[in-house]
Amino acid sequence: MNNHLRTLRADRGWSQADLAAALGVSRQTVNALETGRYDPSLPLAFKIARVFEQPIEAIFSDTGA
Amino acid sequence: MSRSEISTQPLVVKILGGLALAAVGALTGAALANAIEGRNMPWADSLALAMAIALITIGVLSAITMALRPSTVPKGCGVLQIVVFLLAGAMFLAPMYASAFVTADTVFAGIVVLLAVQTVANVMLWRRADEMLRQVMAETSAIAFWALQTALFLYAAAERLGLVDTISGWGLTGILMAVYLVSSIAAAARRGIH
Numbered sequence: 001m002n003n004h005l006r007t008l009r010a011d012r013g014w015s016q017a018d019l020a021a022a023l024g025v026s027r028q029t030v031n032a033l034e035t036g037r038y039d040p041s042l043p044l045a046f047k048i049a050r051v052f053e054q055p056i057e058a059i060f061s062d063t064g065a
Numbered sequence: 066m067s068r069s070e071i072s073t074q075p076l077v078v079k080i081l082g083g084l085a086l087a088a089v090g091a092l093t094g095a096a097l098a099n100a101i102e103g104r105n106m107p108w109a110d111s112l113a114l115a116m117a118i119a120l121i122t123i124g125v126l127s128a129i130t131m132a133l134r135p136s137t138v139p140k141g142c143g144v145l146q147i148v149v150f151l152l153a154g155a156m157f158l159a160p161m162y163a164s165a166f167v168t169a170d171t172v173f174a175g176i177v178v179l180l181a182v183q184t185v186a187n188v189m190l191w192r193r194a195d196e197m198l199r200q201v202m203a204e205t206s207a208i209a210f211w212a213l214q215t216a217l218f219l220y221a222a223a224e225r226l227g228l229v230d231t232i233s234g235w236g237l238t239g240i241l242m243a244v245y246l247v248s249s250i251a252a253a254a255r256r257g258i259h
Contacts, residue, residue, distance in 0.1 A: 017136040025195040027136040032256045038197050 003060045006034040008052050022051050086126070093122045109236035110161055116242045117157035124150030139198055145190040152183040157242070160235070201252045208248040213241060 009019050009030075016030045023030070023044065032038035033048075040048065049056045097118050101111050124147050131143035138146065156179050163172040191199065223229045232240075 020136055024140075026139045026142075026198065027134070028138070028256070028258050029195050029197040032197055032258070035257055037255065037257045038200070041196050044196060 001039050001060055001062055002036065003033065005030075005048070005059065008054070008059065009034075012052075019051070023047055089122065089126065093118060109233055109239055112239035112243065113157045113161060113235065116239055116246070117154045119246060120150050120154035120157065120242075124154065139193060139195040141193040142190055142198065145186050145193065148186045149183055149190060152179050152186070153242070155179060156183070157239075197256060201249075201256055201258065204252040204255070205245065205249040208251060209241075209245045212244050212248065216240075216244075 005019075009016070014022075016027045016034075020027045020030045024047075025044070029038065033040060045056050045060060049059060052059060097115055100114060100118075106114070127143065127147050127150060130137055131147070135143065137143075156176055159172055159176050159179070163175065167175075191202065194202065220229065220232070224231060
């Protein structure tokens with residue numbers, strides 16, 4: 001699964017630690033999400049969407065579709 | 066939110082960090098080699114000592130990481146991880162060295178207490194972990210279980226056939242921890258955790 005987390009975060013001038021704090025996860029988790037090494041659960045994906053005030057499909061895309 | 070932490074480290078910092086970790090690894094390896102060399106230790110004790118030093122070293126490195134970059138691990142997990150590693154190391158050392166100071170019964174009672182405390186810390190760690198850390202822990206368990214049950218079956222068959230010597234429970238515990246540590250490294254590396 002692809003995502004635009006790094007771009008969205010950079011656009012807002014947030015650090016990985018900032019985003020991690022907003023999501024209630026570790027900085028390692030944010031890094032793994034951004035580098036595609038970890039796909040979030042549905043609850044975390046919704047949380048990410050709320051933080052960035054965008055629909056989930058605008059942040060994540062399924063490469064296999 | 067504001068830019069409170071640099072999200073990517075400069076290359077020179079990464080290189081220096083890598084060199085520092087390599088130095089710690091070299092010193093740890095040298096200390097272990099000195100500890101084992103010339104003592105004529107059974108291989109099971111040598112392995113247990115290696116595991117103890119590895120676990121304690123990981124605990125110390127985790128403490129340094131937590132102090133330098135608290136956001137690296139989920140909130141409330143850093144101290145628990147350190148406690149788990151240090152207690153595991155202590156439990157490997159106690160059966161070999163503590164009986165020189167107190168009776169075997171006392172040592173065993175102490176180990177039971179340490180194990181109980183470590184179990185509680187492990188449960189708390191699971192509950193406080195974020196979803197990726199839980200995933201890493203679950204994958205570590207799965208990899209270690211698969212590797213150990215495969216190895217145990219092969220060993221048991223070979224032992225039953227009289228092809229290999231019997232390994233003590235102490236030796237098997239050392240092997241179990243070694244496999245678990247390697248499994249945790251593999252599971253963490255898949256997620257980019259170093």
